[in-house]
Amino acid sequence: LAKTTQPISMDSYEGQEVNITCSHNNIATNDYITWYQQFPSQGPRFIIQGYKTKVTNEVASLFIPADRKSSTLSLPRVSLSDTAVYYCLVANTGGFKTIFGAGTRLFVKA
Amino acid sequence: EAQVTQNPRYLITVTGKKLTVTCSQNMNHEYMSWYRQDPGLGLRQIYYSMNVEVTDKGDVPEGYKVSRKEKRNFPLILESPSPNQTSLYFCASSGTSSSFGELFFGEGSRLTVL
Numbered sequence: 402l403a404k405t406t407q408p409i410s411m412d413s414y415e416g417q418e419v420n421i422t423c424s425h426n427n428i429a430t431n432d433y434i435t436w437y438q439q440f441p442s443q444g445p446r447f448i449i450q451g452y453k454t455k456v457t458n459e460v461a462s463l464f465i466p467a468d469r470k471s472s473t474l475s476l477p478r479v480s481l482s483d484t485a486v487y488y489c490l491v492a493n494t495g496g497f498k499t500i501f502g503a504g505t506r507l508f509v510k511a
Numbered sequence: 512e513a514q515v516t517q518n519p520r521y522l523i524t525v526t527g528k529k530l531t532v533t534c535s536q537n538m539n540h541e542y543m544s545w546y547r548q549d550p551g552l553g554l555r556q557i558y559y560s561m562n563v564e565v566t567d568k569g570d571v572p573e574g575y576k577v578s579r580k581e582k583r584n585f586p587l588i589l590e591s592p593s594p595n596q597t598s599l600y601f602c603a604s605s606g607t608s609s610s611f612g613e614l615f616f617g618e619g620s621r622l623t624v625l
Binding site for chain 2: 500
């Protein structure tokens with residue numbers, strides 16, 4: 402299973418774009434990359450998922466280079482309510498054993 | 512409303528007193544999993560279940576038991592709790608109708624073992 406490494410914390414200001422990178426050097430061919438958001442005292446919530454290249458939805462974009470050894474979650478124009486912990490998860494289709502990293506604590510300032 | 516429900520949400524108990532944390536989902540999901548969350552360690556998987564009567568160990572299964580007798584329920588059992596099992600526990604589920612890896616989490620159960 403691929404272990405993930407993320408920055409422990411990041412600070413930003415409202416209206417800025419935030420990019421959080423996750424390293425997963427030993428990702429396997431059948432692994433997908435998924436990002437979650439967690440607020441205090443709540444369960445994590447799915448944000449976005451991808452396998453390669455770029456994926457975009459209404460809240461974020463996910464960039465995955467050709468070698469897939471890293472991925473970048475991009476949050477456009479963050480607001481105070483985006484202050485949360487963001488987790489990168491790499492999971493495979495062969496089974497649902499999952500390994501979350503320690504997460505990145507994003508603090509958005511006014 | 513689609514949801515994963517855990518009970519109890521908060522529990523304080525003493526060492527050695529058996530307890531069960533229940534988890535139920537109403538989305539007909541095949542996959543269910545338990546995680547514990549500790550400061551600085553993120554989410555660590557305890558056990559998971561691919562379907563009824565199919566369970567397997569995650570990264571930190573010691574001291575825990577699970578069962579999956581019905582598709583909707585996946586209880587976590589602590590036969591003899593110890594203080595190092597004080598933690599925040601999350602149950603999650605996922606189904607073939609979901610994007611792969613899209614886990615739906617419960618609200619968490621905060622357990623304190625004295």
